[in-house]
Amino acid sequence: MTEQTTTGGAGTAPVRGDVGQAEQVALDLTDPRLSQQQGLAGATRAAIVRIRNGDVGSLPVLVGLVIIVVIFQAANPTFLSSTNLVGLASQIASTGIIALGVVLVLLLGEIDLSVGSVSGAAAAILAVSNVTHGMPPGVAVVLAVGAGAVIGLIHGVLFTRFGVPSFVITLAGLLVWQGVQRQVLSLTGTINLPRGGWLLRLGEFRYFGYTGSTVIAVLLVAGYLVTQLRRRQARLRAELSAPPASLILVKAGAIAALAGLVIYALCQDLGVPYIFVILLTLVIAVDWVLRRTRYGRAIFAIGGNIEAARRAGLRVDLIRTSVFVLASTLAATGGVVEAMRAGAAGRDTGTGDVLINAIAAAVIGGASLFGGRSRRYAALLGILVIGAIPNGLNLVNLSDELRYIITGSVLLAAVIVDAITRRGREATGTG
16 A cells, blocks of 8 residues: 655645545545645645735735835824824724725626715715704614615616616716715705714714723624634534634734734724724625625626626626625715714715725725625725825825825735736636
């Protein structure tokens, strides 16, 4: 009886030569061309191999964010001050939520240029419903977000039923819904939310202190541990490869350390803004849907190869329509959050840099313009970069012109990295 050894990118596993089958090797790794993880060291080697093959993950974004922080902190020591970080966390919340919807549309290989206008229209509907017509705040929020869902349904039906390119539909929507926003506000221009209402308090004056923030962090880490360990056990029962428990614990420890650092920094001032927690919650929820549900996998499949997805029996038109509904619903939610933060809704809500920042955040964070691929938490990573740039430039008193140049350059760099890594994956047969 002979025994030969197959070598993968992350470790080795024995294979019985007389039977041609792997012994004590996961079923999905019996092919000798596949990497085979053996413990924490094997997982580390596998990660190095993936990077060499062009699958760099979120590494460029993280490196870029670190460089941005180092440069601005060196230029102005107040950049990492608790007061500035609390303000930054509040400022990026609404655009980050809008960017989540952009990520979903990009996964289909499409684009939505109307998200800024939809957010502004939703903010106007919220303010008019609550202030002008005296509706309860909760009802006004539901009405505003529901209007976003209806707008997304219109876009989706036009896209799937008539075959009009998403670029054209949403470009028209950018103008139409901005007009609706102005019509809703009429001659008023700007409507301030009631001072005593919970909408204004939630957006402007509500923060989690050490206790509340720590509870949230503990729940976050515990949820991650439970989810990952259950997934590992399920894969092992199916005789499939699974990440080592030590790696899961290391990642959980890193998440806990990062959460603790953020909590400490923000709680030196007012604390963790409620609206930033709303952003985190939505980011985690959307990621779970994309990675853990059939619906999420269907979105990836359609964006990767629509014809193959159709032949596999997926209801392509229904799923694509639902994605546009989700994108506009998230845009409307972002508009509601922005109105809560600003304490008002006006004709300029959702205009200006909102659209370009949302798209830039999605792309910089790792959502591929080619469709079918996105990094985890792309919107969150991207909006941190997009939010940090103008914040830092304001602190060092540099002009808006330079902000546009830097933001555009970072966006171009992200697209170039995406194209290069995509080419590398194709060359190595990994993507």
